[in-house]
Amino acid sequence: MREAHTVDTVRRAEGALMARLPEGALMRRAAAGLAAVAARMLPRVYGARVALLVGGGDNGGDALYAGATLARRGAAVRAVPAGPRVHEAGLAALRAAGGRLVGAEEAEGEISAADLVIDGLVGIGGRGGLRASHAVLAGYATRSGAPVLAVDLPSGVDADTGAVEGEAVHADVTVTFGTHKPGLFVDPGAGHAGVVEFVDIGLGPELPAPRLCAPRADDIAALLPRPGVESDKYRRGVLAVAAGSGRYRGAAVLAVGGALRAGVGMVRYIGQESVAAEVIRHWPEAVASVLEPTDPAGRLPTHVGAWVIGPGRGLHPAAEVELETVLAGDRPVLVDADAITLLGRRPHLVRDRTAPTLLTPHAGELARLLPGTERDDIEARRLEHATRAAEEYGCTVLLKGSTTVIAEPGAPAVANPTGTPLLATAGSGDVLSGLSGALLAGGLTPGAAAMCGAFLHGLAGRLAHDGAPVSASDLIGAIPAAVRLVEEAGGRR
Ligand SMILES: NC(=O)C1=CN([C@@H]2O[C@H](COP(=O)(O)OP(=O)(O)OC[C@H]3O[C@@H](n4cnc5c(N)ncnc54)[C@H](OP(=O)(O)O)[C@@H]3O)[C@@H](O)[C@H]2O)[C@@H](O)CC1
Numbered sequence: 026m027r028e029a030h031t032v033d034t035v036r037r038a039e040g041a042l043m044a045r046l047p048e049g050a051l052m053r054r055a056a057a058g059l060a061a062v063a064a065r066m067l068p069r070v071y072g073a074r075v076a077l078l079v080g081g082g083d084n085g086g087d088a089l090y091a092g093a094t095l096a097r098r099g100a101a102v103r104a105v106p107a108g109p110r111v112h113e114a115g116l117a118a119l120r121a122a123g124g125r126l127v128g129a130e131e132a133e134g135e136i137s138a139a140d141l142v143i144d145g146l147v148g149i150g151g152r153g154g155l156r157a158s159h160a161v162l163a164g165y166a167t168r169s170g171a172p173v174l175a176v177d178l179p180s181g182v183d184a185d186t187g188a189v190e191g192e193a194v195h196a197d198v199t200v201t202f203g204t205h206k207p208g209l210f211v212d213p214g215a216g217h218a219g220v221v222e223f224v225d226i227g228l229g230p231e232l233p234a235p236r237l238c239a240p241r242a243d244d245i246a247a248l249l250p251r252p253g254v255e256s257d258k259y260r261r262g263v264l265a266v267a268a269g270s271g272r273y274r275g276a277a278v279l280a281v282g283g284a285l286r287a288g289v290g291m292v293r294y295i296g297q298e299s300v301a302a303e304v305i306r307h308w309p310e311a312v313a314s315v316l317e318p319t320d321p322a323g324r325l326p327t328h329v330g331a332w333v334i335g336p337g338r339g340l341h342p343a344a345e346v347e348l349e350t351v352l353a354g355d356r357p358v359l360v361d362a363d364a365i366t367l368l369g370r371r372p373h374l375v376r377d378r379t380a381p382t383l384l385t386p387h388a389g390e391l392a393r394l395l396p397g398t399e400r401d402d403i404e405a406r407r408l409e410h411a412t413r414a415a416e417e418y419g420c421t422v423l424l425k426g427s428t429t430v431i432a433e434p435g436a437p438a439v440a441n442p443t444g445t446p447l448l449a450t451a452g453s454g455d456v457l458s459g460l461s462g463a464l465l466a467g468g469l470t471p472g473a474a475a476m477c478g479a480f481l482h483g484l485a486g487r488l489a490h491d492g493a494p495v496s497a498s499d500l501i502g503a504i505p506a507a508v509r510l511v512e513e514a515g516g517r518r
């Protein structure tokens with residue numbers, strides 16, 4: 026699991042560590058790690074042109090010290106200051122190694138001619154959008170075409186949330202120190218960070234529980250339920266799927282397909298006759314219970330391990346009664362799509378519930394759960410809003426979108442690293458609901474089911490992509506390959 030901590034936490038840990046170390050030791054460690062990555066990004070250090078974008082704080086200091094190391098190895102290093110203040114000792118080191126400071130009139134030329142640009146404008150000390158003088162340099166870096174290496178985080182990205190106001194550096198690689206920062210894992214920040222490299226500066230023992238985690242394949246492998254010798258279909262989990270309607274039959278077919286491919290013991294589809302017939306035509310291994318739309322609550326099956334409710338189900342009164350009945354039970358429930366919209370009108374259905382509950386909204390649906398919040402606010406600050414919803418509803422929330430974020434009350438949030446824009450396609454969310462629901466029925470907690478479901482779903486999207494657009498049905502077909510890849514990473518095959 027890669028862990029990320031907020032700026033306040035990093036500052037406290039840094040203070041405790043610094044008190045035990047000689048002056049400047051941490052910056053030397055950081056700069057050495059930074060210079061090593063910079064050297065790997067250049068075909069050859071000797072003779073390479075390196076431009077440093079230098080702000081007034083320690084982030085600029087890191088860039089200057091790393092620049093000094095590269096200059097000693099024969100690189101032509103030019104420091105472009107964003108303002109009158111620069112880290113004095115760092116600048117002295119650069120000068121002693123043969124590098125130099127350039128004036129504003131040379132800035133654009135130096136940056137566009139560079140073989141590598143190192144962004145040391147601001148790190149964890151950045152507040153709000155980049156100031157004009159810094160934004161200009163960030164813009165030159167973007168236009169230069171040279172690879173960009175960000176120091177600690179791309180300047181202009183909010184370290185704690187990933188929010189970006191105005192201009193921000195687009196990095197190819199980010200070298201982050203001591204611990205990851207949440208903004209490196211959550212869009213829009215994650216989209217600016219490129220490949221994230223971690224440099225250990227010894228902060229680990231000083232750090233408390235993280236604010237955010239990003240799982241790796243072996244973390245997922247360790248959680249996935251797998252059948253034992255004594256498993257039968259009931260012990261492997263029975264998932265009830267209340268999805269689809271006369272108007273949206275596909276949602277039922279896709280949710281059931283996602284569940285079956287995830288390896289659940291049995292999927293019981295619940296819905297009206299014509300939709301059930303369609304589901305069975307696609308998935309003969311599913312079991313269907315026909316439900317009269319006029320009698321939504323009376324005939325719901327009871328021998329069920331977990332529920333998925335909502336995709337394509339509609340907003341009519343019968344769907345509302347069905348939701349109320351399912352949430353009144355004690356089985357784990359994944360609430361998606363239309364059922365989330367219904368929940369927005371009756372939030373107590375989840376707030377009063379103690380059994381495990383997982384909500385899987387996209388930004389528009391989450392806005393319905395958080396009155397007074399616009400969809401755009403949610404897109405800009407995904408982590409913050411997912412966390413708030415989890416606290417207000419007292420359950421697990423998986424917020425779908427550019428970065429899928431999972432939040433639970435009192436626990437570190439999770440950012441899914443496998444997401445891809447390929448997943449932004451009709452029906453993709455229905456597949457995710459079935460997939461995560463199957464894991465819930467297999468005995469995972471809502472947080473683990475959400476984390477594993479999102480990871481496998483993203484991976485399936487990447488595996489299904491062979492140059493052409495990916496449909497939701499392709500995603501279902503690629504789930505077994507995604508599971509295999511994860512199991513291999515976990516050393517289980
Ligand atoms: N923590 C650790 O363990 C270690 C940390 N290390 C490094 O230190 C970095 C943190 O350094 P830091 O504290 O000096 O802050 P930093 O990021 O340079 O920013 C402050 C400067 O930016 C300015 N500024 C602020 N907002 C701005 C804006 N919107 N737009 C433009 N400018 C803005 C602000 O100006 P002021 O407000 O003072 O006028 C000030 O000049 C950290 O990220 C890592 O790289 C490593 O060396 C060792 C281990």
Ligand SMILES: [K+]
Pocket residue numbers: 084144145146147148175176177178179180
């Ligand atoms: K930076």
